[in-house]
Amino acid sequence: MTNLRKNKKTWIINICAAPDSELSAYELITAGREISDGSNESLSCVIIGHEASARADYFFKRGIKKIYIIQGEIYKNLIEEIYSDSLAQLILKEKPDKILFSAAKESKTIAARLAAKLNIGLISDAIKLKSEASGKTSAIKPTFGGDLMAKIESRSNIEMITIRAGFYSKAQLLNPAKNGELINFKPDLSQLNAKIKLVGLSPKPKEDDEDISDAEIVVAAGRGIKTKEEFEMVRQFSDLLGASLGITRPLADLGFASENCQIGITGKTIKPKLYIALGISGKTHHTQGILNAKTIVSVNKDANAPIKDISDYFIEADIKEFLPAMIKKLREIKGMEGTARKS
Amino acid sequence: MNIIVCIKQTPLTDKVEFDSNGNLERDNIESGINPFDEYALEEALKIKDNNPETVISALTMGPPNAGEILRYAISKGCNDGYLLSDILLKGSDTLATSYALAKAIEKINSITKSSLIICGMGSNDSDTGHIASQLAVHLNFPNISLSSKVLSLNENSIILEKKGGQNIEKLEMELPAVISFEKNINCPRLASIKGRLKSGAFKPVIWTIYDIDCEQKKIGIEGSPTFVSECFSPAKKSKTSSIIAGANIEEKAENTAKILKELNFI
Numbered sequence: 001m002t003n004l005r006k007n008k009k010t011w012i013i014n015i016c017a018a019p020d021s022e023l024s025a026y027e028l029i030t031a032g033r034e035i036s037d038g039s040n041e042s043l044s045c046v047i048i049g050h051e052a053s054a055r056a057d058y059f060f061k062r063g064i065k066k067i068y069i070i071q072g073e074i075y076k077n078l079i080e081e082i083y084s085d086s087l088a089q090l091i092l093k094e095k096p097d098k099i100l101f102s103a104a105k106e107s108k109t110i111a112a113r114l115a116a117k118l119n120i121g122l123i124s125d126a127i128k129l130k131s132e133a134s135g136k137t138s139a140i141k142p143t144f145g146g147d148l149m150a151k152i153e154s155r156s157n158i159e160m161i162t163i164r165a166g167f168y169s170k171a172q173l174l175n176p177a178k179n180g181e182l183i184n185f186k187p188d189l190s191q192l193n194a195k196i197k198l199v200g201l202s203p204k205p206k207e208d209d210e211d212i213s214d215a216e217i218v219v220a221a222g223r224g225i226k227t228k229e230e231f232e233m234v235r236q237f238s239d240l241l242g243a244s245l246g247i248t249r250p251l252a253d254l255g256f257a258s259e260n261c262q263i264g265i266t267g268k269t270i271k272p273k274l275y276i277a278l279g280i281s282g283k284t285h286h287t288q289g290i291l292n293a294k295t296i297v298s299v300n301k302d303a304n305a306p307i308k309d310i311s312d313y314f315i316e317a318d319i320k321e322f323l324p325a326m327i328k329k330l331r332e333i334k335g336m337e338g339t340a341r342k343s
Numbered sequence: 344m345n346i347i348v349c350i351k352q353t354p355l356t357d358k359v360e361f362d363s364n365g366n367l368e369r370d371n372i373e374s375g376i377n378p379f380d381e382y383a384l385e386e387a388l389k390i391k392d393n394n395p396e397t398v399i400s401a402l403t404m405g406p407p408n409a410g411e412i413l414r415y416a417i418s419k420g421c422n423d424g425y426l427l428s429d430i431l432l433k434g435s436d437t438l439a440t441s442y443a444l445a446k447a448i449e450k451i452n453s454i455t456k457s458s459l460i461i462c463g464m465g466s467n468d469s470d471t472g473h474i475a476s477q478l479a480v481h482l483n484f485p486n487i488s489l490s491s492k493v494l495s496l497n498e499n500s501i502i503l504e505k506k507g508g509q510n511i512e513k514l515e516m517e518l519p520a521v522i523s524f525e526k527n528i529n530c531p532r533l534a535s536i537k538g539r540l541k542s543g544a545f546k547p548v549i550w551t552i553y554d555i556d557c558e559q560k561k562i563g564i565e566g567s568p569t570f571v572s573e574c575f576s577p578a579k580k581s582k583t584s585s586i587i588a589g590a591n592i593e594e595k596a597e598n599t600a601k602i603l604k605e606l607n608f609i
């Protein structure tokens with residue numbers, strides 16, 4: 001098996017302008033290592049972006065030895081055509097065997113365009129990769145919103161796979177590679193007849209809710225929370241624990257908090273040390289996002305709620321009664337009895 | 344202006360069930376329009392609201408009963424509906440699907456030219472989000488994915504808003520073009536009574552692969568470089584949970600706090 005894996009070139013693609021691209025790249029390094037033969041030659045990285053070379057060090061420091069840089073003004077904005085044409089030229093020149101992208105939706109659209117252009121297969125949203133005896137890589141991906149897992153393979157000579165965030169650990173800092181190689185690639189974009197042009201730009205408003213992907217403690221609310229007042233109690237409880245706030249999709253749809261806090265198959269994948277589920281039934285769509293939570297505590301008025309089956313601790317209680325009692329208790333412990341509530 | 348909206352029939356996945364062997368019970372699955380397509384459809388209908396002479400065609404590839412989502416699209420205000428349905432399309436991955444859809448679009452365009460091809464951001468069953476980008480390659484049209492708003496539109500070009508990396512971009516694109524829209528960007532309308540009446544008598548145009556002039560080696564299983572080699576139910580991480588009990592709610596809270604303290608969280 002290792003013989004067949006030998007001499008295969010695996011690439012990870014880092015698109016600087018895509019949100020979360022830096023962190024996802026570290027996970028891609030881990031995934032890439034897992035399917036390559038472990039030699040220094042086998043795993044390389046392509047950084048594409050306005051100031052791509054500024055990122056090279058991040059990758060050298062994590063043990064990557066060969067980095068391709070595609071950079072320039074033209075990559076400032078995420079125009080798929082420009083990105084996919086540039087990457088296609090480098091791929092045709094260097095002929096890697098396996099290419100990994102982040103499955104963030106912005107990267108996926110570029111990968112999709114690239115795959116169609118090169119007429120090769122694209123496997124999306126893998127949460128786990130496996131090396132097959134044939135030397136090929138298979139990918140496990142959830143379908144039907146997580147109710148079913150599919151193992152997907154590609155017949156193409158170049159295997160392209162996008163990988164969901166949160167399922168691989170981030171590559172750790174190592175002693176930087178000594179003889180790291182930086183290769184600048186200048187694609188020929190003269191054939192590109194730019195039918196798209198940027199006519200305006202405004203800064204994205206800051207998301208009011210923090211990113212929960214790396215939070216240590218997450219308190220999450222589900223449809224057991226029915227009013228703004230109850231949700232406010234969830235916030236207080238969460239603040240008292242120093243936790244980050246998460247929600248299920250119905251609550252995101254109802255606008256209780258931003259979609260950024262949604263946990264699950266169409267939201268965030270989290271890996272906190274403690275996860276507290278308040279009024280959450282435990283549908284697969286949601287629980288797929290908390291598979292890596294260390295300790296799960298759930299509160300539900302239904303003693304048979306499916307969330308119980310994945311919980312370490314279960315409390316049968318009505319949220320409307322449990323939260324005030326819990327907030328009171330925590331305030332006592334923290335010696336804040338009677339003090340003004342934290343807003 | 345003519346617009347084609349690509350929609351997909353997908354299972355209402357909340358209701359997916361498995362038999363005792365862990366196999367999907369396909370017979371019992373209720374289907375409907377992919378929820379992400381609702382937003383794309385609404386964007387097309389908004390264009391028609393402002394320019395009543397706009398003609399919207401809904402296009403879907405799927406099993407024979409997928410005609411029902413075309414009927415739904417008609418009830419909302421689309422003018423006509425095309426169903427591409429053929430057993431030979433079974434097993435198509437996104438590359439093959441986008442190729443077949445592109446061929447169907449070319450066929451519609453050979454009758455009347457469309458300026459806009461509109462898609463949803465992805466589907467809720469396979470969840471790839473590839474189709475719009477890949478359609479654009481097959482059609483050789485420019486494309487903007489994941490747009491959040493139409494800012495302006497004329498015969499030759501469209502200006503779209505897109506939430507890019509750090510910025511909100513305003514992008515102008517020449518027509519004809521392919522666009523995919525983000526979810527939750529509008530409030531999809533309900534069908535009017537008039538629309539519903541109209542959709543009652545609706546019959547989709549049904550095409551097989553022989554109607555769309557496609558190369559057979561590029562569709563179905565043969566034309567799909569990716570394939571599912573195995574399906575299984577996700578491993579359920581089953582735990583025996585400890586019950587935190589108490590005679591009343593105060594006691595339950597107290598016991599919960601105790602445990603959180605033992606675990607060093609407070």
Ligand SMILES: Cc1cc2nc3c(=O)[nH]c(=O)nc-3n(C[C@H](O)[C@H](O)[C@H](O)COP(=O)(O)OP(=O)(O)OC[C@H]3O[C@@H](n4cnc5c(N)ncnc54)[C@H](O)[C@@H]3O)c2cc1C
Nearest residue numbers: 222223224248249264265266267279280281285286301319
């Ligand atoms: C394609 C697709 C993707 C999806 N992706 C996601 C996703 O990413 N994330 C996600 O969360 N969902 C997702 N969903 C939705 C998912 O299927 C479930 O509908 C959702 O997770 C249920 O959320 P919930 O547990 O908050 O609500 P419910 O299932 O309605 O559960 C509410 C729970 O609260 C309990 N409860 C009610 N009142 C009280 C009370 N007073 N005190 C205590 N307990 C109470 C009930 O017993 C019940 O267990 C997706 C669905 C689809 C179709």
